Amino acid sequence: MKKLRLSIASVAIGLLALSGCGQGGTPDAPAEGDGAQAEAPEYTVNDSADFKDSKTWKAAKDAGELKVGVKYDQPGLGNVKAGSEQPEGFDIEIAKMVAAQLGFSPDQIKYTETVSANREPFLQQGNIDMVVATYTINDERKKVVDFAGPYYVAGQDLLVAADSDIAGPDDLAGKKVCSVDGSTPAQNIEEKYKKAELVAYDTYSKCVTDLQSGSVDAVTTDDAILRGYAKQYEGEFKVVGQPFTEEPYGVGLPKGDDAMREAVNDALQKGMDDGDWKKAFEYSLGSADDVEMPKIDRY
Template sequence: MKLSKVVAASAAVLALTATATACGSDNKDDSGSSGGGKIKVGIKYDQPGLGLKQPDGSFSGFDVDVATYVAKELGYKPSQIDFVETKSADRENALARGDVKFIAATYSITDERKQKVDFAGPYLLAHQDLLVKADSKIAKGTDLNGKKLCSVTGSTSAQNVQKTIAPKANLRQYSGYSECIAGLQSGAVDAVTTDDSILAGFAAQDKYKGQFKLVGLKLSNENYGVGIKKGDSALEKKINAALTKMVSDGSWDAAVKKNFGPANYKNEQAPKIGAIVK
């Protein structure tokens, strides 16, 4: 009788151990080494050429390519990546809550943001610029005086141009850049302003190819970094190593050409890790 109780107890312990092990394997979220885990990565869903969710549920863009490469170097296959939409206003909170492991979403490195999150990179140096029609005579900022300039509601880009370069520009603010681009195509506005990488991404879409051009004003420096949770120095080191490898093996140049090439985007060379251009 006593032997039966011992055997039964041993069987129960083994069953509990097996159950705990199985549950543990489902919770893995920060290492792809076992081949079955997932990683959540923050991107934009609405920026062609950078981060765009396609109608079929797939994703495309330079930020997506950077994120996929980094995830691969961390041990994840593309099928193990869950792309999560992270809007600009929620990026810091998404990292703090642990909603995503890292963010690649036109995330400019600034002193203010560095108080809340850490950054790997930068991996792209962008500039505020103007997008105009291919036959436009607008060649410098002052040419915007008397012209209709578009940006999104709440953006400081167009306001900065109006205040510092072309005080007589007529500012039009729409809810999204896609509306600004449509307005540029129809003639409702004469120019659109934001980061040149974002403008190039829109201009590179099949439906707009050959219709627009970037003026090339370089009105600001936007150092795009990979956002990570504050204090995660180990992950920062790994991502920096991945970005360095992406540049050295030619994958970075290939991604730039694929996503921005049709817009004749004159991109800066890949920035060095930690080299912030003010």
């Protein structure tokens, strides 16, 4: 899995062009890179899809739309650029790929911004049918939601000022470290690096604003996301480059809908087998030639 994590981190930096700050000091969505981008994938819709044993699928089919929770502020993964209303990134492509196998076309997907703290409540309350939002699979979350996947694995790292002497998580004692409330990276800091002072917001862009102003000493989340911000603010920040976890990203689903979980797992596996996963990756993150796809965990 390390091979996948490092590949994602290295290609994510090529996605973003240097840009300034938005109003109020909030970082703008990254501009599109100057390099050639892979052709936008098209996913064949499975018109014969029938998963009536799934309560979630049946309700979505009856409504004519699949409600998907995604991030809006994570470059290369789930992001809405300035002036746009449509999210884009690898998570979005995974959502389209899965939706197609479930019988939904792209225009039948309804995206909802889903921050780390509200992913479980949104699924439990029926606000969304699935979450594709850099959602780390872990045993604690499995108590309240189900997961399909993983569809890739990342690693937690640190974003710091370019002249910072922080070289890894062991240097965080007495430092202010920013992450997103309810996220796995925030939990890791609280549980494993207790001498650090955690600052938590609802989005990573707010953490980056604090890092710019010097209000915090580091931002922590998955390395692919951090490298996107480092490229966006080239010369201001650097990624420490010492990942200290592995984070398997899964598709979050309502608890107990086994038929839906199996259908999504099958959709992910099909995409890996027929090349759609690779197309989604290369369109969003760059070359997948050296990327090792993760193994589906059918628990």
